[in-house]
Amino acid sequence: MRVLALDSTTRAGSVALVxxxxxxxxxxxxxSRTHAERLPMELLALVxxxxxALGDVDLYAVASGPGSFTGLRIGIATVQGLALVHGxxxxxxxxxxxxxxxxxxxxxxxxxxxxxxxxxxRDVFAAAYRVRAAAPFSAARLEEVDSPRVDAPAALDxxxxxxxxxxxxxxxxxxxxxxxxxRRGMPRACIVxxxxxxxxxxxxxxxxxxxxxxxxxVRPLYIRRxxxxxxxxxxx
Numbered sequence: 001m002r003v004l005a006l007d008s009t010t011r012a013g014s015v016a017l018v019x020x021x022x023x024x025x026x027x028x029x030x031x032s033r034t035h036a037e038r039l040p041m042e043l044l045a046l047v048x049x050x051x052x053a054l055g056d057v058d059l060y061a062v063a064s065g066p067g068s069f070t071g072l073r074i075g076i077a078t079v080q081g082l083a084l085v086h087g088x089x090x091x092x093x094x095x096x097x098x099x100x101x102x103x104x105x106x107x108x109x110x111x112x113x114x115x116x117x118x119x120x121x122r123d124v125f126a127a128a129y130r131v132r133a134a135a136p137f138s139a140a141r142l143e144e145v146d147s148p149r150v151d152a153p154a155a156l157d158x159x160x161x162x163x164x165x166x167x168x169x170x171x172x173x174x175x176x177x178x179x180x181x182x183r184r185g186m187p188r189a190c191i192v193x194x195x196x197x198x199x200x201x202x203x204x205x206x207x208x209x210x211x212x213x214x215x216x217x218v219r220p221l222y223i224r225r226x227x228x229x230x231x232x233x234x235x236x
Contacts, residue, residue: 002019003058006079014026018206030042061093061204066125076218090214091208094148099171099172104141113168114128115128139211175194
């Protein structure tokens, strides 16, 4: 199975070509340009580099969020358009889960992984997972132990009350940004630099191909309400 995968949840994002259980190539996006300026060309360039056509792609995969509102909308719409034109289905993957899976590859079963993505405004998108003894990219690999949320890092001290132990691994650009607070509160935790995740998303799509949906059924996972909605509701 050949999968073309896209992550547009961050400024740079990434694209990947995956065949069965192998990442053929994974590329970071050009963070100096917006997603609107770069897509779909970054996907087309990747396919062309391997002397393939979009018709050779069996399945598409895309990060469903959370992340930048604009980046998510553009990324999902791009993949929807390509999949519709070529009659393919899409696996939509939560970005927090993809980051946790990327960090879990060498982790022992039972390891707790915390994911922090930079949500800006001094907030993070966060979730916590426990690694299980299952295939690396299968849906059974991770058990969600605290659901995705957006909050200030200090407010996530609540994990001391809801988790059975302190997370052993923190991953994501939010973890890097607020590493000082993590190290003060959990000095034994390992902070993993945010990896590219398009390759992980592609491998998750292979393992979860039975969950693929029609392009029109893909919906973004925002977690935080858009600023426009908040401003609208605040009007007298």
